[in-house]
Amino acid sequence: MTTYAALDHGFTIDCDHDVLAEWLQLLLRPLQAGTEAKAVQHYALITQVGTMPTVCQLRIDGETAWQGSDPGQLVTRLVGDINRRAAERTIHHPVLHAAACSSSAGTLVLPGPKNAGKSTLVLGLALHGFEYLTDELVAIDGQRVRPYPRCVSLDPGSWPLFDGWLLPTPTSVAAFVTDLRFVDAAQTAPITLPPREVAAIVCPRYQPGACTELHAVDPVDGLAALLGSSFTLDRNPQRDLDQLAGLLEYAESFELIVGNLDEACAVMRQHFGDHQPPSSR
């Protein structure tokens, strides 16, 4: 059985639906762990409970973690639990709700709350030549970021922007994931450079129709943004404060107003490095 690793959360998974099981292997491909990895959790996706065709379950180590009559929630529940436990189990580093990518200028950390546009922006950057590190959790290791290159998950509003890149979702699988689509950005924009130190904190703010612009902010604004994005602050506030302030000794802080994704990517390429975008499929 394949072991996967979401930062320090190791897990295995099985599913009673053959087509869904095969699709999950594609979804989780970027998280495949080496043979030395230790699985802590076992997920089981049950698409039909007994004789009730529309009742499905997510079981964790044999216990029912979720049961519902809306099968479209099954994969969303799984992905959410993987993320939550990745943040909980990664205890030796500050963990932020942020995206990250790398360029020749260094690593860029993009902190922000839900719906700030982090996933859309980091995927756009990956398709414009930046190397993809994560769209969800940034674990700070000194001056660097530990990669968590899970498939980027997109809300319906973003699907048209990446139509040619979405992970194929067979009809029988779509029934189990109605509100998300995914892009394997790690395959499109793999990490090829040695780990780069964090060069900039860029806080995206999606404002449709606004003039897209990048402007520098005070380091204390950057620190406030990082602290506001931390999942681990309550566990270890002094450590997080010290390490995030240490990050900003060298990294500059910016705010990026995103009125349009293409414009935002152009501005970021201009500022943080110029690369050849990958060829489209």
Add this chain to the structure above:
Amino acid sequence: MPHLTRNAHVHLTRLRGEAVAFDAARRELFILSDDAADLWERLDSQTEDVGHLSQPEVWTHERDAGDGDPSTRVLAELLDAGLAINWRDQDRQT
């Protein structure tokens, strides 16, 4: 003698040389003057009374009842004395 770090809700660090304090309970960031930072760091490592905040050369722990969070009270005194400000209130140019 209680130190600031005992039961602390407020934590101090340096950001490019500037002292900042973070109140983890209220999730607020504060910028400290150099004098305030020096006082804080002395208080945090002290083994004897330093004196009243109003007389910087003399600082006591009279208000500290033994339980609770000295760091929050110290930060409140610094704010009252104008030696610390909320980061949102800082007039900054980048």
